[in-house]
Amino acid sequence: MTNNNPAENFPAGYLAPEVWSWEPGNGGQFATINRPVAGATFEKELPVGKHPLQLYSLGTPNGIKVTIMLEELLALGHKEAEYDAWLINIFTGDQFGSGFVDINPNSKIPALVDRSTSKPTHVFESGSILMYLARKFDAFLPKEHKAHTEALNWLFWQMGSAPFVGGGFGHFFLYAPIHIKYAIDRFAMEAKRQFDVLDRHLANNRFLAGDEYSIADMAAWPWYGQLARNEIYGNGGKFLEADSYQNVARWKDEIGERPAVKRGRMVNRMIGAPSEQLHERHDASDFETKTQDKI
Amino acid sequence: MTNNNPAENFPAGYLAPEVWSWEPGNGGQFATINRPVAGATFEKELPVGKHPLQLYSLGTPNGIKVTIMLEELLALGHKEAEYDAWLINIFTGDQFGSGFVDINPNSKIPALVDRSTSKPTHVFESGSILMYLARKFDAFLPKEHKAHTEALNWLFWQMGSAPFVGGGFGHFFLYAPIHIKYAIDRFAMEAKRQFDVLDRHLANNRFLAGDEYSIADMAAWPWYGQLARNEIYGNGGKFLEADSYQNVARWKDEIGERPAVKRGRMVNRMIGAPSEQLHERHDASDFETKTQDKI
Numbered sequence: 001m002t003n004n005n006p007a008e009n010f011p012a013g014y015l016a017p018e019v020w021s022w023e024p025g026n027g028g029q030f031a032t033i034n035r036p037v038a039g040a041t042f043e044k045e046l047p048v049g050k051h052p053l054q055l056y057s058l059g060t061p062n063g064i065k066v067t068i069m070l071e072e073l074l075a076l077g078h079k080e081a082e083y084d085a086w087l088i089n090i091f092t093g094d095q096f097g098s099g100f101v102d103i104n105p106n107s108k109i110p111a112l113v114d115r116s117t118s119k120p121t122h123v124f125e126s127g128s129i130l131m132y133l134a135r136k137f138d139a140f141l142p143k144e145h146k147a148h149t150e151a152l153n154w155l156f157w158q159m160g161s162a163p164f165v166g167g168g169f170g171h172f173f174l175y176a177p178i179h180i181k182y183a184i185d186r187f188a189m190e191a192k193r194q195f196d197v198l199d200r201h202l203a204n205n206r207f208l209a210g211d212e213y214s215i216a217d218m219a220a221w222p223w224y225g226q227l228a229r230n231e232i233y234g235n236g237g238k239f240l241e242a243d244s245y246q247n248v249a250r251w252k253d254e255i256g257e258r259p260a261v262k263r264g265r266m267v268n269r270m271i272g273a274p275s276e277q278l279h280e281r282h283d284a285s286d287f288e289t290k291t292q293d294k295i
Numbered sequence: 296m297t298n299n300n301p302a303e304n305f306p307a308g309y310l311a312p313e314v315w316s317w318e319p320g321n322g323g324q325f326a327t328i329n330r331p332v333a334g335a336t337f338e339k340e341l342p343v344g345k346h347p348l349q350l351y352s353l354g355t356p357n358g359i360k361v362t363i364m365l366e367e368l369l370a371l372g373h374k375e376a377e378y379d380a381w382l383i384n385i386f387t388g389d390q391f392g393s394g395f396v397d398i399n400p401n402s403k404i405p406a407l408v409d410r411s412t413s414k415p416t417h418v419f420e421s422g423s424i425l426m427y428l429a430r431k432f433d434a435f436l437p438k439e440h441k442a443h444t445e446a447l448n449w450l451f452w453q454m455g456s457a458p459f460v461g462g463g464f465g466h467f468f469l470y471a472p473i474h475i476k477y478a479i480d481r482f483a484m485e486a487k488r489q490f491d492v493l494d495r496h497l498a499n500n501r502f503l504a505g506d507e508y509s510i511a512d513m514a515a516w517p518w519y520g521q522l523a524r525n526e527i528y529g530n531g532g533k534f535l536e537a538d539s540y541q542n543v544a545r546w547k548d549e550i551g552e553r554p555a556v557k558r559g560r561m562v563n564r565m566i567g568a569p570s571e572q573l574h575e576r577h578d579a580s581d582f583e584t585k586t587q588d589k590i
Contacts, residue, residue, distance in 0.1 A: 009475070020480075145412060153423045180304070184311060
């Protein structure tokens with residue numbers, strides 16, 4: 001360990017033990033649902049609807065990656081992309097039910113079951129679900145060698161980078177019980193660096209993989225686009241001046257105007273205006289009432 | 296923001312500003328190389344060797360994912376997987392040279408150039424490189440539908456989870472200038488949860504995708520396997536009791552014994568015993584001297 005002066009630690013005098021032990025309750029807003037062990041904590045079967053694709057999710061940035069993709073596939077005419085979207089309320093612990101853990105042993109949303117295969121196929125991790133759907137429907141993943149490679153470069157970039165934005169910056173800025181300057185500075189710096197990486201790339205590229213809108217954009221938009229729109233993490237977008245990145249702004253506006261993105265963003269959403277919250281989605285017509293609400 | 300009592304913050308009285316601003320130097324061991332902006336800081340072309348595949352990397356967990364894959368491909372008889380591995384010393388800022396940034400605008404190792412394509416193909420993000428090589432050589436990615444899906448589930452799981460182990464736990468346990476109990480507890484809890492997720496899965500599966508060794512294992516082993524072997528993050532493995540997860544232990548031992556894994560782990564390595572450090576690799580015979588060193 002680098003630090004040999006416990007007096008400088010926080011709290012002053014803190015000395016890390018040889019072996020860590022859990023003190024339940026130390027964890028800020030998510031203390032009740034974060035644990036050092038995995039697995040189900042209660043028995044509960046998941047509901048199953050009429051469509052081949054069953055999504056169990058919540059309208060967080062990772063969740064709407066998938067609903068945007070499904071709505072884009074439907075908009076493209078892929079009728080087999082019809083889906084039931086069920087709400088998994090992670091704030092009340094739905095992700096620890098036995099049925100959900102059976103699909104995703106990592107207890108995170110989103111999780112997808114494809115019941116059109118001979119045995120139901122379990123798909124978890126938003127990036128894996130995007131890849132699965134792109135392959136299944138042969139859509140939104142460029143075929144040309146360079147563009148295909150770029151789409152995967154940026155899809156994996158998003159998957160490996162956003163934890164610093166969400167579990168890093170978002171947590172220490174918004175959810176931690178106190179503000180720790182060192183942690184906020186560390187993750188704000190990294191979040192801004194990521195915005196700058198995107199901004200420089202989008203200066204020369206309409207979309208992340210080049211000319212073609214792809215699953216890489218669907219993965220990145222819910223994080224960087226929504227942060228630049230000040231829609232996640234409270235005032236976090238303003239704190240980061242996320243709307244100051246001009247090329248990101250152009251990209252987020254273009255994608256944000258897509259009807260499928262507007263619909264996908266509403267699915268399993270539990271925050272914001274009631275007219276934008278479609279807690280469950282079982283049919284294309286489910287959006288209509290919500291759209292009327294807005295008018 | 297959740298916190299309205301600056302007296303409880305750290306440092307006491309800290310009040311987050313409306314807009315974040317950079318204070319260079321606040322960042323622990325990596326303060327000199329972490330910045331809130333992207334892009335090259337100096338002009339430097341990268342060296343190019345004789346093989347079609349040019350790897351620019353360092354022997355960190357993310358780096359050796361790729362050298363393990365390349366050595367596995369060579370062990371399988373894929374002669375076209377021959378590669379030059381060049382050292383990118385991230386501690387002295389090699390990742391900010393113009394040649395490297397041209398390949399990976401995110402300035403992180405590993406980065407790969409495939410010069411066998413009509414134009415050189417740039418591949419970055421360890422997960423993307425593993426996918427690229429798996430497709431190029433049609434190897435280490437199961438073909439059967441369920442196993443293929445599982446391999447991608449766990450590959451993406453690794454990519455989205457390890458940032459909490461590396462940039463979270465590793466940073467606050469080993470590299471941060473002081474020990475912040477809240478941050479150490481937060482990320483130790485998450486790291487242990489991830490070990491438990493793996494352990495439960497490996498109780499019923501020989502490898503992450505089932506019976507078949509795949510790029511999902513090559514992605515996860517350098518993190519969880521090496522942490523359980525106490526080879527990264529100082530005493531971090533002991534702090535987490537990482538060797539207490541029995542199924543992870545069985546899996547890490549089996550994979551650790553593979554000759555290709557032993558070779559891959561040496562490439563671009565700058566820490567540990569000199570006999571285990573092969574700073575650059577340009578030919579299969581480069582390992583021989585090192586192996587003799589050991590005897």
